[in-house]
Amino acid sequence: MFDTILHVALLLLFPPLVVGVVQKTKAVFAGREGAPVLQPYFDLAKLMRKGAVYSRTTTWLFRAGPIVALAAALGAGLFVPLASSRAPIGFEGDVIAVAYLLGLGRFFTMAAALDTGSSFEGMGASREAAFAALAEPALFLAFAIVCVPAGSASFADAWRALPWRMWLEAHPELFAAALVLFAVLLAENSRMPVDDPNTHLELTMIHEVMVLDHSGPDLAFVLWASAVKLFVFAGLLVHLVLPIPAGWRGAGLFLIGLSVVALVVGIVESMMARLRLTRVPQFLVGASVLGAMGLLVALMERAG
Amino acid sequence: MLAIILAAVGLLCASAIVAALAARSDRFSLVVGSAGAIVACAGGTVASVAALLGGAHGRARTPFATPLGRLHVALDSLSAFFLLCVFLVSxxxxxxxxxxxxxxxxxxxxxxACFNLLVASMATIVLASDAVLFLLAWEVMSVSSFFLVTFESDREDVRRAGLIYLVASHASAAVLCVLFVLFARATGSFELDAWAAPGAVPAWLANVAFLLAVVGFGAKAGFWPFHVWLPDAHPAAPSHVSAVMSGVMIKMGIYGLLRMIVTVGGSPPAWWGGLLIGLGAASGILGVLHALAQHDLKRLLAYHSVENIGIITLGIGLGLLGRSIGRPEVATLGLAGGLLHVLNHGLFKGLLFQGAGSVLHATGTREIDRLGGLYRRMPHTATTFLVGSVAISGLPPLNGFVSEWLIYVGAFRGAAAFPMAGTVGAVVVFVSLALIGGLASACFVKAFGVVFLGEARSAEAAEAHESGRPMLGAMWALAVLCAGLGLSATFGARLAAPAARLLAGPGAAVAGATLATRLSGNVVLVAAILVAMLAGLALLRKLLLAGRQVGAAPTWGCGYSEPTARMQYTARSFAQPVLAPFAMLFHRAAHVEAPAGVFPERAARDEHLEDRAQRVLFPAVRAFSAALSRLGFIERGRVQVYLAYVLLTLVALLVWQAVIGSP
Structure with missing residues (x-):
């Protein structure tokens, strides 16, 4: 029971913090003081207290988009390991459920973008669709590297079976899994080098341009949902790299790990330029290839 | 149960005959034919569900002899499952x-009349337990659906599609004849029971038969590259027929393949499963990519049938591989997922084709890029089409997710439990499913978004009207079924489980009789959590907005103040970046009118991504038929000459019998 409450508390409270750390890191790299780390919380609180403006072109789908995206992200958050390697809800196949829940959120975000009839938002939806489709196989290959040796497509079993001594012994496939997961994290959460969350030109955006027309609580839901999504991916990465015990100690270690992931995302973002759009598929296919190689190594280890 | 199902088939045939005889009054024949079909299908659906849940089996023979033996029908769990698909969707x-x-x-x-005959023939195919009845029903199915495809025969493209369809159907039937004759020669009987006797079919024949079945039944099902007829034929038919053809009729190919595998019996060699996984991955990925490249709504849906046949085949291939390797739990999961997807695809593809028909009915066009903004004019069509789109993309909490999820879980288990070569197969299954899933959502966001959302792109779309009650009733029923089978995933898995057990072999009864059903309970949990979250957040949004100012304004144009509907993103532009990495798979046909001069007056670019398989196979068929036309001199068009041919043949046969045939 305690573990469940801790899990839900982490899931509800900490996602915006990850975004805050990323932004602070970027500010420091750029030589600015930057907004406080808690700024994403202030933004959410402000937006929740505002009214909203809706385009006359839109239907209820436009209003449903942020709700579905947030519900799907929070739902996925219930299945992934956070404070301990066991999520409150786990079963065989939860790995797949998480990927598809995030897919559902994406479907409705893209549909809401097309609902406005704006060519810019259509463009964003189209790019999101293209890159998400290519990121999906990479994500499943990364999951497979962890799940196949454990013999079960469940986070709890797979993470329990992880050989934490991998940092001492040679387990190159787990490095590959971590790298692939990081690449998918960047792509799925519209970070550099796939998307630039801070660009000011609609033509160059992907995720941000899809949500141009949302305002007030809807925009808050959108921001919250993307924070939760980043949190879920970063959490998976932390669990892949560190053994997290249950209880308070685990929660502390987990939050430290999360901050490190956020720091790395911020550093990558500060040091890289966005890839040309035609190069992004190569980045994602490259991640898939790396994942396939990692899986092959995992299978050969099992066989030999 | 068999009696009720046979009565349903009889009622379908009888109402078809009455409808055909009463052709003078269209109204009367529509009422009689449709009422007969609806009553028969309702009865058949109930009977097949009862047979699946109660495990009722049965068989019957005609009391009279026909050439090559008495006609024979049998009901087992495999046929009961396919009967459910046939009756429910039809x-x-x-x-x-x-x-x-x-x-x-x-x-x-x-x-x-042809529609009722088509349904009756499909039910008969599923029931047939001897090759003669099977082929007869197969032929009735091909011919009745040919007449339905060419219903609008005054249109040139429809006639062309019909001819392609007729040639493809008969090419596949020819392969099936060879298959059945080989079996009959080896066993001396046209009865499926005789073929199923242990040792009746030698191993080499089983392998040859499997290959013939993959070609013959695969051509019906739409395996890549035998799918070439499908994207032309399905859109040409009236929409409710397209729904039945895509939702049910192509599954007859899957049924035939499965029936052949059950009949041959025993544990199949591992390469059978491997071949099916390869074909499934090719059909699934290429199918969805070609669907993305379509701008015609019904053609897009037709290519999605190729994709979904691919998913079904991935499940079946994984199941067979599991059986060969001796992993009954993987076999059960793969087969249960594949079979359940047969039913699920019938439901959502039926729904989507009906939605496309409703749009066509209302606007007179299937061009996605001429539509837009239909949500406000056709709310019921739009909502049900959205349900179908989410379901076909395999997203929770609808039914498509359940079957794909079962295949995924089976593939992960297979990857863990199989030896190396088998593992590669299992990995191919889940990686292809992941890619197909992402591309399918892209395609349906495109189709749904461009057709129903935004602003109308043409006058036809701006003046659309909602369809009538019978059409909306059918669409809502299918939408409710899609949601119902998603929210109560266990029930769907229970329906597919008996047939999966039959195919998975004797080991499955011990290892995984209820595995798929038990595991699918978890999907219900996911769906419940999701629904609860949605309800909670919707409430939260309502509370947050209560008492606040909610305004309406034009869409933010990024500083441009006079946007027109033509500036919206089109289906072509939406699909372009998705397809760009796969460009080499298509043949690009572009018509470009470049801007010329200092003040160019017009410029145009019309680009089509064409199917390479069609571009290779159609000329090949044309060359073949040109070669055969050299034999045209035989045809004189005079009765005397034909009678002479008959006489000559008889004499030749007599001579052959006298010289060689007598023992």
């Missing part, structure tokens, strides 16, 4: 047809 299509056919200004009685 019954709702018949309801839809009442509204849809009225829109035609032509004789509709033949379409009504």
């Amino acid at each position: 019954g709702l299509a018949a309801l839809y047809g009442i509204g849809y056919l009225r829109g035609y200004r032509r004789r509709i009685a033949p379409a009504v």
Whole structure:
């Protein structure tokens, strides 16, 4: 029971913090003081207290988009390991459920973008669709590297079976899994080098341009949902790299790990330029290839 | 149960005959034909569900002899499952047809009669337990659906599609004849029971038969590259027929393949599963990519049938591989997922084709890029189409997710449990499913978004009207079924489980009799959590907005103040970046009118991504038929000459019998 409450508390409270750390890191790299780390919380609180403006072109789908995206992200958050390697809800196949829940959120975000009839938002939806489709196989290959040796497509079993001594012994496939997961994290959460969350030109955006027309609580839901999504991916990465015990100690270690992931995302973002759009598929296919190689190594280890 | 199902088939045939005889009054024949079809399908659906849950089996023979033995029907769990698909989807299509056919200004009685015959023939195929009845019903299915495809025969493209379809059907039937004759020669009987006797079919024949079945039944099912007829034929038919053809008829190919595997019996060699996984991955990925490249709504849906046949085949291939390797739990999961997807695809593809028909009915166009903004004019069509789109993309909490999820879980288990070569197969299954899933959502966001959302792109779309009650009733029923089978995933898995057990072999009864059903309970949990979250957040949004100012404004144009509907993103532009990495798989046909001069007056670019398989196979078929036309001199068009041919053949046969044939 305690573990469940801790899990839900982490899931509800900490996602915006990850975004805050990323932004602070970027500010420091750029030589600015930057907004406080808690700024994403202030933004959410402000937006929740505002009214909203809706385009006359839109239907209820436009209003449903942020709700579905947030519900799907929070739902996925219930299945992934956070404070301990066991999520409150786990079963065989939860790995797949998480990927598809995030897919559902994406479907409705893209549909809401097309609902406005704006060519810019259509463009964003189209790019999101293209890159998400290519990121999906990479994500499943990364999951497979962890799940196949454990013999079960469940986070709890797979993470329990992880050989934490991998940092001492040679387990190159787990490095590959971590790298692939990081690449998918960047792509799925519209970070550099796939998307630039801070660009000011609609033509160059992907995720941000899809949500141009949302305002007030809807925009808050959108921001919250993307924070939760980043949190879920970063959490998976932390669990892949560190053994997290249950209880308070685990929660502390987990939050430290999360901050490190956020720091790395911020550093990558500060040091890289966005890839040309035609190069992004190569980045994602490259991640898939790396994942396939990692899986092959995992299978050969099992066989030999 | 068999008696009720046979009565349903009888009622379908009888109402078809009455509808055909009463062709003078279209109204009367529509009423009689549709009522017969709906009553028969309702009865058949109930009976097949009862047979699946109660495990009722049965068989019957005709009391009279026909050439090559007495006709023989049998009901087992595999046939009961496919009967459920046939009756459920066809019954709702018949309801839809009442509204849809009225829109035609032509004789509709033949379409009504052929529709009922088509349904009856599909039910008979599934029931047939001897090769003669099977082939007879197969032929009735091909011919009745040919007449339905060419219903609008005054259109050139429809006639062309019909001819392609007829040639493809008969090429596949020819392969099946060879298959059945080989079996009959080896066993001396046309009965499936005789073929199923242990040791009746030698191993080499089983392998040859499997290959022939993959070609013959695969051509019907739409395996890549035998799918070439499908994207032309399915859109040409009236929409409720397209729904039945895509939702049910192509599954007859899957049924035939599965029946062949059950009949041959025993544990199949591992390469059978491997080949099916390869074909499934190719059909699934190429199918969805070609669907993305389409701008015609019904053609897009037709290519999605190729994709979904691919998913089904991935599940079946994984199941067979599991059986060969001796992993009954993987076999059960793969087969249960594949079979359940047969039913699920029938439901959502039926729904989507009916939605496309409703749009066509309302606007007169299938060009996605001429539509837009239909949500406000056709809310019911739009909402049900959205349900179908989410379901076909395999997203929770709807039914498509359940079957794909079962295949995924099986593939992960397979990857863990199989030896190396088998693992590669299992990995191919889940990686292809992941890619197909992402591309399918892209395609349906495109189709749904461009057709129903935004602003109308043409006058037709701006003046659209909602369809009538029978059509909406059928669509809502299918939408509710899609949601119902998603929210109560266990029930769907229970329906597919008996047939999966039959195919998975004797080991499955011990290892995984209820595995798929038990595991699918978790999907119900996911769906419940999701629904609860949605309800909670919707409430939260409502509370947050209560008492606040909610305004309406034009869409933010990024500083541009005079946008027009033509500036919206189109289906072509939406698909372009998705398809760009796969460009080499298509043949690009572009018509470019470059801007010329200092003040260019017009410029245009019209680009089509064409199917390479069609570009290779169609010329090959044309060359073959040109070669055969050299034999045209035999045809004199005079009865005397034909009688002479008959006489000559008889004499030749007599001589052959006298010289060689006598023992």
